Every structure is written in structure tokens, then in C-alpha cells.
Amino acid sequence: MAPSSMALVAGRTRQNAPIDLVQLATNTLGNRDLEVQVLHLFKTQSCATLERLESEEDQAAVLDLVHTLKGSARAVGALRVAQVCEALETDIKGPEHASTDGLVAAVKETNSYISDLLEG
Template sequence: MAKAAALAVTTGSAFSQGDHPRWIDLVFLGRQTMGKKSLEIEILKLFKSQIEIHLTQLATLEDGAQLRVRLHTIKGAAHGVGAIEVGQLAAKAEKELMTNGTVQPGAIDRLRQALQETANFITDLLED
């Protein structure tokens, strides 16, 4: 978690320098946990386990109502931990579903990819 602590000090935005998105805004997470690193670690582990559930369920949803609930759940959880990109993708897909009754082609694939990248980011942070 030393890497995460160092990253939290060096960035105040949801994006790192360069082209790679910052999958978790560690400054935001630090504020939410009042700087308690053990709580940050626990939240990151919990969110990563939720990501695995979301990925499985996104692959097996059978109707729009289930998808809307899943998207809403992902949106809320992502925004709560500072996973800005994931939260925005879920919010956009949820809005499209509610407005049009369908989601743009590729939107769920982009969300799945962002979820996987976020899980990988969390794994990398917690390896230290």
C-alpha cells in the first residue's frame, strides 16, 4: 500500500499524467476514509470483490430491468470509492437505458473493460 500512499499524495485528480486514466482517485478515497490507510485497503479489497461480481452478472443479465439495477449499483459504488471513469460509464449507460430502453452498442463492453482495468489497478496498488 506504500505505492497507493505515494500516489495519493502526488495527485488530486482522477487522471494520472500521460494517457492512462487513474482508475481510483486516491485523494478522494483518502478524504472519504479520513486518511486511515487500513480502511482504504479494506474498501479497495471490497470494491475489487464487487467488481468481480459485477463482471459476472453483466455477462448473464437477461432483461433491461436487471441491467438498470446493475448499472445503478455500479455507478453508486464506483462514485463512492473514487472510481470516476467506471461511475461515469455506468451512469451514461443507465441514462441511455432509461431514456431509450436500450444501451448504445459497445457501452457495456466499455464498462466491462473499465471495471477490469480498475480491478487490475487495485491489484497493483495492494501488491506492495
């Protein structure tokens, strides 16, 4: 697999980074313009999803939102966000009210990293 062009542009790669840049490059066929578009879309979608989760009362709707975000996270290589979503899906199905605090933290960290990449 070729290294991500985003990694080359940003001048850095970071082990355990919030975005797996190799996976991102693979999913976008190494097209830097597409990588940028996909990262912008993820930031927009993830922020909108967190806003909706904050006010959503319906458990099925919450589950759908988390599941959709999990798929988007995997598509851009945001593996930590995807893992948190997967755990949250399990928690949502449980008897206790599931907290989204871990998801909020993972999304904020990932979006901050994306901003650094795009500005770098």
C-alpha cells in the same frame, strides 16, 4: 485535503489514474486499513456485477446493477467507472440494446490499478 496514504505506500500518484486516491483517502478519513478493505470490496463487487450483467435479461435488473456499481465506484474514487455507468444507464433506457463493453474495459483497468496498489 491530505494525500492518500495509498498513494504514499504505492510510491506514486498518477494523473488521470482509474482511482482518485485523494477522494479515496477523504472517504476513508485517511485510514489506510480501511482504504485497503474498501478497494478489496470494490474489486469483488465489480467482478460479481460484471458476471451478473453478462447473464441478466431483465432490463430493470440490469439498470439496478449498473446503478449500484456507479455508487460503489464513486465511493472509492473510480470516477471513470462511475461515468461509464452513468452513460450506460442512459443507454439502457433507450430503444437499442446497450453494450457493456465499455464498462467491462473500465472495470478491468480499475481493478488492475487496484491490484498494483495493493501489491505495491
